[in-house]
Amino acid sequence: MDQHTPRGGLDDGEHLPGSRGEHVLQLLFATRDRASRFYERQVTDRLTPQMREFVARQEMVFVGTADASGNCDTTFRAGPPGFVRVLDDTTLAYPEFRGNGVLASLGNIMENPHLSLLFVDFFEDLVGLHVNGSATIVTAYDAARRHGLADEDMTAPGRRAERWVRIEVEEAYIHCSKHIPLLTRQERGGQRGPRRRPSGEDHFGVGRLGERPAEREREEAGKPAG
Known part of the structure; x- marks a missing residue:
């Protein structure tokens, strides 16, 4: 997408990035000048060298x-630094490993290729990067054959990507550091705050919703059934 081609456009014909809805609200709330400066200085249709280096560290x-x-889903992906691969200044790819089998994100991509990525560095830069684009599901075989993402190039020890998601970048822009908390890295299994129950179990109690009320009451009171 050209840097000044709108995704939604305006009735007055102005050529700006972003949706028609945001343009209308900018006029309504008198933020057009600020928004225009942001579009001009911060929004691009490809990854700059600084953006590519940033992604490679995340x-x-x-x-x-x-x-x-239009039903939305937001999910989280993680891996060693650089698990999201920068293939070139307009293309990214990230691996999909074995999960719960729901495949919600991939299912959405099958219906609607528009995808957004938000990288946030909570540890060093305290800044974020938005990348919006069009996604394609790629088999592990094609990822290796076409993009060099071979088995030995997998991103998580002991795990292999079942497939990859390739993103053609349409726009990229900064998420400023305001209100991004500074976090500290800690090894998994280290000292943590108190927990009421192990996170690996039914942490949010969904499984208990199907129980009969008397069983739930006994469980919550810590009494054995029977």
């Missing part, structure tokens, strides 16, 4: 997708 990303009806 260990996590938030992924946003929506189905054909």
Whole structure:
């Protein structure tokens, strides 16, 4: 997408990035000048060298997708630094490993290829990067054959990607550091704050919703059944 081609456009014919909805609200709330400066200085249709270096250091990303009806899903992906691969200045790819079998994000991509990525560096730069684009599901075989993402190039020890998601970049822009918390890295299994129950079990109690009320009451009171 050209840097000044709008995704939604305006009735007055102005050529700006972003949606028609945001343009309308900018006029309504008198933020057009600020928004125009942001579009001009911060929004690009490809990854700059600084963006590419930033992505290559990241260990996590938030992924946003929506189905054909606009129902949204936001998920989280993580791996060693650089698990999201920069293939060139307009193309990214990230691996999909074995999960719970729901395949919500991939299912949305099947219906609607529009995808958003949000990288946030909580540890050093305290800055974020938005990348919006069009996604394609790629088999592990094709990822290796076409993009050099071979088995020995997998991103998580002991795990192999079942497939990859390739993103053609349409726009990229900064998420400023305001309100991004500074976090500290800690090894898994290290000292943590108190937990009421192990996170690996039914942490949010969904499985208990199907129990009869008397069983739930006994469980919550810590009494054995029977």
